[in-house]
Amino acid sequence: MKKICFVTTVYMTYKCFLKQLSQYLYETGEYDISLICNNEEEARKDMPSYVHYYPVDMKRGVSLSAFGAIKMIGEILEREKFDIVQYSTPNAAFYTSIAAKKKQVPVRLYCQWGIRYMGFEGWKRTIFKYLEKKTCDNSTFIEVESHNIRNFSLEEKLYTSDKSCVIWNGSASGVDLNKFDISQKNYWRKKIRTMLDLSDEDIVFAFAGRLTADKGVNELLEAFLNIEKNYPYVKLLMLGGMDNHESLNQSVFEQAKKSKNIVFTGNVPNVEEYYAASDVFVAPSYREGFGLVVIEAESMGLPAIVSNVPGQIDAIKENETGLTCVVKDSSSLKQAMEKLIKDIDLRISLGSEAARYVEENYEQKKLFRYLKKHRDELISGEK
Structure with a gap:
């Protein structure tokens, strides 16, 4: 059984983009699923029974509470010995990349679902580019949501081509054609x-x-x-x-x-x-x-x-x-x-x-098969 931990800042991100992928991985019988996100009432009420939930508050924006969040995430990662930790959204990704590298999680997968500093100028752009670059440096692999975001990142030297890829045609979760019928x-x-x-x-x-x-x-x-x-x-x-x-x-x-x-x-x-x-x-x-x-x-x-x-x-x-x-x-x-x-x-x-x-x-189940294959390869060392 492979142990995967998803990390997002807020539960809504998991619910909208990762919940169905989690269910798909769980139903293969090959993955044990965990989630780290903010301590939210909706998360406690809505969380699927097969997901191990670890609440860690991660305030949006720049905050001194970041040090406490990084410490708590690190303690969870050290205790649970995950095979792979997958993180997305700015704060969760930055905090987790630091904690996961320190605790030597073997596969640290940054899902780059956008770049916050795009459109910023001056000192604000410089700071947020630095944070994005550190997240990428701390990660063992970057899974990018679209080809143009990857091209931009390569031009910005956020990471190298051999450390990144777009799965199939891109998107985080594809489209559930049973819902969008x-x-x-x-x-x-x-x-x-x-x-x-x-x-x-x-x-x-x-x-x-x-x-x-x-x-x-x-x-x-x-x-x-x-x-x-x-x-x-x-x-x-x-x-x-x-x-x-x-x-x-x-x-x-x-x-x-x-x-x-x-x-x-x-x-x-x-x-x-x-x-x-x-x-x-x-x-x-x-x-x-x-x-x-x-x-x-x-x-x-x-x-x-x-x-x-x-x-x-x-x-x-x-x-x-x-x-x-x-x-x-x-x-x-x-x-x-x-x-x-x-x-x-x-x-x-x-x-x-x-x-x-x-x-x-962009059919969802087909995308999920590609996403699972990529995670299998990362864990086995084939990637």
Whole structure:
């Protein structure tokens, strides 16, 4: 039995990106599963019975509590003698890479799901690049979520090519095509459109994620508020919690909340049904490791408009499954959105190709087989 320990800062990361992989590894009968993350009530309630849970508080941002967290993680690693420890998200990865190297964990796998310092400037960029480089140096291998993030990292000399790879076509967890079941699209479309009082003629754009500036929400709202002046039959679904909206342009945000054409749904458990009710997916994020929400939306036959940054552009085939816009540029985003409003044939063809593209390249169980094989090879020393 091989012992693997996943480490993330918050439980939500495990739940969204690692829970299904953990179950897959457990069900092979070859892996014993552990998780280190913050001490959270949701984790205690939701944790699968086969997962050994070790709560360690890891505050976001820079904090003196980091020393205590590194010490606690190290004690767990020393006691449990894991064959492999896999870590992701900035703080958890930095802390665990230090602790795991000190305790001589044989396989220290850093899953690089994005680079925090991308887009930073000056001293802030210097500091966060140093932290990213130290995490990579402390790790025995880096599993990168997308090819463009890996290319960027190699150019930045964060690690060497022989110490890193992208598994299959990238992404942390692929798409569960049983959940994102395109055969249910017409039923879900009618259900959600009826619930939201949307007509069949409405053209619906969808966004999914945290309502924060770095997700491109300011640019999206600005673009849409201009679009609705000329296209009153166009709607926008904002699928995500409003807890962290302080970073937004508050004037634009207040205008958006007053618009009859913008629907703020909050977090929804059945996001696939909202995708089915939509016509175009929009993801103008400033930085991503990989556009997971993009391929999930594409799996439901939606063309996607994404910002032209590493990670995001890996999730589409430009002009085949979607379009790109210039990052942080609401005019460029507006232009792409208007193109798909006006050209119904293009919208339909991009969406059809998007569904096929995801089915062939990101089916979850196939990705999990590749991920398991890679971990087996790392543990056996074949990699």
